[in-house]
Amino acid sequence: NGLVVSLGIDFGTSGARAIALSSTGQILAQTQQAFDSKSAADPQGWQQVLWQLLADLPQDVRQQLQGIAINGTSATVLLCDRAGNPLTAPLLYNDARGGVGLDELENIAPEGSPALSATSSLAKALWWQRHLPAEPLSQARYLLHQADWLSAQLHSQWGISDYHNALKLGYDVAERRYPDWLLALPIANWLPTVKVPGSKIAPILPEISRRLDLPATCQVYAGTTDSIAAFLASGAQRPGEAVTSLGSTLVLKLLSPCPVNDSATGVYSHRLGDLWLAGGASNSGGAVLKQFFPDSQLSHLSQQIDLSQPCPYDYYPLPQPGERFPVNDPAYAPRLTPRPDSDVAFLYGLLDGIARIEATGYRLLQRLGAPAVQRVYTAGGGAQNWVWQELRSRHLRVPVCPAGATEAAYGTARLAQSGDSLYL
């Protein structure tokens, strides 16, 4: 019946999900798979999860699929031979072993480069180059991110990435090329070709079209990372619109007409078409609330907060000493005293403290060159707390609302649908 169906597939930290979206933005089907302890870190496990997510879609949805895009966790990488076979176990997003070579990296990568971190894709590539034995190292041909490798299962064009995944590899997204310092490294011949997220790569393989009953014309589009995908799901569209993620940590993302970067506070920008997505992450967030209150009490206690009374406390909630953004101080001490007898009053102090950090964070992004925040969408466990939303709106002095959708798979389905024109 001519319906255009796009599929977004999200490989996250604990499982994977697929969402099929119609051209009018309606969710037609969703499938999901939890990882067991083995499949989370095993490419063969990922592959099986991928086939299962597709096979579980209703047949009529499968038969109308026109486009597929995949997001993976940022900086989860694989080293592969020329046929795309992994030569060793993947290094996952949070693996920090590459940090041992960071001093050396600091001498070659410019200050502020998103590749300058212990968990970056580049740090991992260099670790492999130094630590893998001559065999299999001699067969290494492609350094691929999780999303690159999974997409290639569908189209078999190896060595293709996108500029969201490639940011932590050191790719220069403004110039759209690998910088010379990177091309001079011994890993240069592993580097993938970098495409615009959402741009066309190739149709699915005929064998996959037959096996899964997908149209032979179904295209695979370049993917993205899980956190950008969650941003794409939110509904934020114009410069000045932002998404705050209130999960275990507090993550700010603000659409800007220009990139803003600050290595001291860990601020960097992803490219989104003609716009930029500036982001910063505080160590404050829901993890602190969790130290004091189970989730089951949070909404009940929040409802008893009297917002007509100003909050008398000046807390800086942190789960342990150390802050990066908006204050850069590895020894920064949490401020959680004086603690009142009343749980409601204490929670008011915590929520108010986190809300002030959020407002300070957006002001810092503005000072660094981003526009003033105009509207904030909210994702994560704290997004459904209406009292907190009102409190945050007062500190931010702009409207705050829940994100339109929060599933990364939804954002990636939008990418497969609108392609590289999403922010043009």
Ligand code: ADP
């Ligand atoms: P993660 O970053 O771990 O994926 P989630 O997005 O699942 O986190 O959010 C979990 C966090 O949300 C917990 O730290 C919890 O304290 C917080 N949270 C859960 N319910 C509420 C609530 N009603 N109000 C504020 N925070 C909440």
